[in-house]
Amino acid sequence: MAGALMLPKAQNTRDIDRLPSGVPVLPLLETALGVLQSREICSAPAMVRPVFGSVDLAAELDVDPTSHQALLHARSTLVLAAAAARCGAPVDGVTTTFEDEHALIDDTAHAR
Template identity: 40%
Template sequence: MTPSTTALRATTILFVPGDRPERFEKAAAAGADLVVIDLEDAVPHENKAVARANAAEWAVTGNPCGIRINAADTGYFQDDLAAITGTGAVVMLAKAETPDLVQAVAEVSGSGVIPLIETARGILAAADIAAVPGVVRLAVGTFDLAAQLGADPADREALATSRSMLVLASAAAGLAGPLEGVTAAIDNADRIASDAAYARRLGFAGKLCIHPKQLGPAIAAFAPTEEEIAWAHKIIDSLDTDGVWTIDGEMVDQPVVDRAQHILDKLKH
């Protein structure tokens, strides 16, 4: 399975700093759907070049991964893009704001792009960005976005509109649900599970993680519950009629069937 195909279905994406190659193997074995080698926030200026080289080497030697590159308005962007070209890695573009830029990155990479939407400008352009050929998934960067908005990144109400706009943009473009941003707490499983469950209710379909300890709670939160699975089986098993019918006193029509099938499809991944 290619990194872009994996990213299409991913529930968990785990970041690993590009200047810590001794952690790459451990990250790959941690159980995330996709590992993303980070060239941006996790890497100090003096280590950018070595991180870039480490990431490219890891990808070209047969290790499926994504690589997060620095934003276009930084002095690192062009070198990052040149280094990852031809590696086969999915490119996560930090601070994606315009469809033209995302398209240019997609054309250079050839392996798919995950635009990381973390500015107000990016949120407002999300529908156009999602429609760019080569875009695999949208993802939200809540910390940078909250800082620009003057809000607390943990304040769900403050960022609810922005999150919902990414969900709508993804659905309109026929993409899978977007990826929720990171949770700063590493050892607080309840907080991680709560953040993931909230994002799932909004229509997100996965989460960005910064430590292997976060994977288990995130995976569990995005998995269908036993009650949801039982309900979905009941709906699908009732498909011996056409039009509209009722089960347990509630109307069932095609959108209800589609939702039930979507729940059961998650069990196949």
């Protein structure tokens, strides 16, 4: 998407409201507070779709970032928030073990 801004560490709609008017936003939800506020964030007028910051959230929660189970609730919360707000579906977190082809395939299949 051309002309959109990815907003790191988005935690509330005020973070989005501070941006220039008319700029489409992809908020990076990578903290517990950001995930818990995702319903409001996804309803912001400039919102395109949420982006899941799985690695930073895993670090905050002190869980394994490669564990699908440990971050399942957060992922599901973003899916529900995006659907309720009728914005784009979330972009899933990154795969940090890109040299491991099996992990990459597994993460890609899980994100679908």
